[in-house]
Amino acid sequence: MRKHLSVWMTAARGIAGPLALILLVMAAAEGVLLWSAYPDYEATSLYFLLSDCPLVWPFRAALVLLAAACCLHGSGLGGSAVGNTLGRLRISELTAFLLWGLCYATAFVILWAVQAGILLGAGWYFTAHAAPSAASPQTVLLASWQVPFFHAVLPLDQWTGYVRMACLSLGLGIGCAAWSFWRRQTANGYAAPFLVILWVVTITFDPTDLSMDLFLILAALVTAGVSIYLVWGEVYRHADSH
DSSP: OHHHHHHHHHHHHHHHHHHHHHHHHHHHHHHHHHHHHHHHHTTSOHHHHHHHSOTHHHHHHHHHHHHHHHHHHTSOGGGOOHHHHHHHHTOOHHHHHHHHHHHHHHHHHHHHHHHHHHHHHHHHHHHHHSOGGGOOTTHHHHHHHHSHHHHHHOOTTOHHHHHHHHHHHHHHHHHHHHHHHHHHTTOOOOHHHHHHHHHHHHTTSOTTOHHHHHHHHHHHHHHHHHHHHHHHHHHHHHHHHO
16 A cells, blocks of 8 residues: 555656646636736626636646646656656556556646636626626626536536546546556557547537537546556556566
8 A cells, every 4th residue: 555655646746846837827827817807897797707708728728738747747758767666666557557547637636626716716706896787696606607618617516517527537637647658668648638639629618518528428438448458458468478
């Protein structure tokens, strides 16, 4: 158990700094966008403010940057001695791959949670400071249903939305770990780029569409499953050859 925790902490320490920096830059960028746009919408509605303000782009950039940081951390690129670490801990590549995948998935969940918090904070600020005619106790609730990006990260009582975001986080975490694994084998991984593109493109699609939720859940789980199967096969093929 101690070895497994050490492997997990190796991944956590490697991405904690990049994750914190990415979250700070994302929050600052969205804060500037909201603050600069707020005076023009103070007398209208939160819906128009969040619809017209391009908050999705900082989130997209943060998603891409976090995926890149996760992929590079365990890849051995840039002089990182991943192989030496695994050898010292005497833990298999497959176990390290799975633990790192779960660690990276946690990072994507944190990114999702922070983004939801930013949108909720913006909604509460608007409700407290906007003109009385533009705000009501239901303002934030209505905006979270009406604005696709808001509803995508905070699906309220649409439970498939939470499953979608959790599965995308898990799939991308496993995909990043797989990319790192294949780079250590001097090969290429494709799961992470595929899921990053899928998530970035579909984040503003109609999040109330149940069929889209099911498609993304299935795509994320199948991609994660195929990644695990391929890594498992490579690890045991290499073990058999020795």
